[in-house]
Amino acid sequence: xxxxxxxxxxxxxxxxxxxxxxxxxxxxxxxxxxxxxxxxxxxxxxxxxxxxxxxxxxxxxxxxxxxxxxxxxxxxxxxxxxxxxxxxxxxxxxxxxxxxxxxxxxxxxxxxxxxxxxxxxxxxxxxxxxxxxxxxxxxxxxxxxxxxxxxxxxxxxxxxxxxxxxxxxxxxxxxxxxxxxxxxxxxxxxxxxxxxxxxxxxxxxxxxxxxxxxxxxxxxxxxxxxxxxxxxxxxxxxxxxxxxxxxxxxxxxxxxxxxxxxxxxxxxxxxxxxxxxxxxxxxxxxxxxxxxxxxxxxxxxxxxxxxxxxxxxxxxxxxxxxx
Numbered sequence: 222x223x224x225x226x227x228x229x230x231x232x233x234x235x236x237x238x239x240x241x242x243x244x245x246x247x248x249x250x251x252x253x254x255x256x257x258x259x260x261x262x263x264x265x266x267x268x269x270x271x272x273x274x275x276x277x278x279x280x281x282x283x284x285x286x287x288x289x290x291x292x293x294x295x296x297x298x299x300x301x302x303x304x305x306x307x308x309x310x311x312x313x314x315x316x317x318x319x320x321x322x323x324x325x326x327x328x329x330x331x332x333x334x335x336x337x338x339x340x341x342x343x344x345x346x347x348x349x350x351x352x353x354x355x356x357x358x359x360x361x362x363x364x365x366x367x368x369x370x371x372x373x374x375x376x377x378x379x380x381x382x383x384x385x386x387x388x389x390x391x392x393x394x395x396x397x398x399x400x401x402x403x404x405x406x407x408x409x410x411x412x413x414x415x416x417x418x419x420x421x422x423x424x425x426x427x428x429x430x431x432x433x434x435x436x437x438x439x440x441x442x443x444x445x446x447x448x449x450x451x452x453x454x455x456x457x458x459x460x461x462x463x464x465x466x467x468x469x470x471x472x473x474x475x476x477x478x479x480x481x482x483x484x485x486x487x488x489x490x491x492x493x494x495x496x497x498x499x500x501x502x503x504x505x506x507x508x509x510x511x512x513x514x515x516x517x518x519x520x521x522x523x524x525x526x527x528x529x530x531x532x533x534x535x536x537x538x539x540x541x542x543x544x
Contacts, residue, residue, distance in 0.1 A: 263288065266399045269312050271320035271328045272299045273516045274378040275343055277526050279319055282392050282409045286402045292328060298491045299324060299515045304331040312337050316398055319343060319391065324375040339398060344375065346390030347383045374444035376513055381424065381530070383445060385417040420530060424450055427534050432542030435481035437474060437506075439488050439497045442513035446533075452541075453481075457496055471500060478504050485540035487511035490520045509536050 265288040270276040272293035279289045292308055293299050304327045312318050312335035320328050322342045332340050377383040392410035396403035424446075434453050436443075441456040455477050457466045466474075477483065485507045488497035494508065501508045512521060512529050522532035537543070 266395060267314065267316045268395075269315040269318045269337075271318075271325055272302075274384070274514060274526065275319045275321065278378075278384070278388055278391060278413070281413045282388060282406055283395060284405060284409050286399065286405060287395070292331075293325075293516065295516050296491070296518045297516065302327050304328065309335050315339070317341060317394060319394075321375055321377075323373065339394070341391065341394050343387045343391075344377060346394075347377050347386040374441060376442045377445050378514065378526075379443060379530075379533075380445035380449045381417040381421040382449060385414045385421075388413050388417065416527065420527060421449075423531070424534055427538050428452070428541065428543050430543060431538075433482045433484075434541070435477065435483050436511070436537065436540055437478065437483055437486045437500070438511055439486075439492065439494070440513065442489070442515075443511065452537075455483075457486075457500060466496065471503075474500060475504055478506060483540075484542070485509050485536075487536070487540070489513055490518060491516060507540075509540060511536055 265286055266283065268279045268283060268287050268289045270279050270289055270291050272291060273295075276289055276291040279287060283289060290311065292304065292312075293302050302325050309331045312331055315335075315337050316339060318332055318335070318337045318340045320332060320340065320342065321344055322329055323344070377387070388410050392406045395406040399406075428450050434451065435455060436447075436452065437455045437457065439457045441454065441458070443452075443454045446452070447454040455474060457470065457474065483506065486497045486501040486504075487509055488494035488511075490510060490512055497508055500506070510522065511533055514526060514529050514533075517524065517529070521529055523529040
């Protein structure tokens with residue numbers, strides 16, 4: 222929800238005086254060594270997350286000690302987000318801004334403009350686990366995989382192991398911003414990481430003994446998931462979910478589908494399914510939903526990250542012939 226927070230005038234004036242800024246109220250509150258960030262008002266750490274996967278993570282780790290808002294409303298395609306001036310102001314007021322650089326250009330720009338000092342790029346938190354990001358560069362001599370115009374795939378949360386790395390890193394960020402509740406953040410992160418490791422095992426076990434490694438999607442969103450479990454993603458378009466494929470790419474996919482014994486063309490909940498259905502009709506394939514989990518709506522196959530990821534696993538098992 223994009224909610225404007227009304228902050229007590231005394232808190233604003235005190236922070237402004239301390240920081241030597243103007244009375245516009247775009248004040249970034251940072252914790253001192255022994256205090257608690259966001260000590261005014263309700264005393265909670267004020268976190269602004271850029272979109273659903275980061276909002277969910279912040280809520281799970283922060284628990285009762287944080288107040289989390291998101292810049293991307295449910296049902297809005299994150300890549301297309303436009304930032305309003307008041308949202309930039311919210312970023313400026315945040316104790317912590319959690320975003321994923323490169324996914325939403327409007328958010329990257331707003332973070333820079335807001336002056337928020339504690340801006341955390343989730344990709345950097347996952348860098349230790351995740352290494353180089355899967356990219357859309359075609360493989361030499363082949364038909365190419367993960368077609369994305371050469372851009373890196375930012376959808377790291379679709380790999381539970383990389384998402385767990387983000388969780389652990391963000392718990393450290395919250396502990397630094399709010400030392401008084403560091404133990405709670407560490408405990409909550411531990412619970413979340415344990416669940417993510419269990420989910421990773423479910424995917425690894427569930428995708429064994431498959432009849433094909435290849436799946437076709439409308440959107441190059443599943444590079445991290447594919448890399449984690451030894452799969453090959455073939456996308457109709459690139460990283461832009463609205464991009465129209467060329468006739469040559471459509472012909473190429475016909476060939477790939479026949480050669481790799483592909484059964485299903487996947488589409489997603491937040492963008493049109495027209496291209497996927499056209500390809501499926503032309504090739505005699507089925508269609509199904511594979512959700513990149515960029516947002517939860519009433520059309521999602523679950524109410525949270527874990528429910529939708531398990532629905533994705535079921536869809537992949539069926540498509541790949543995994544028992």
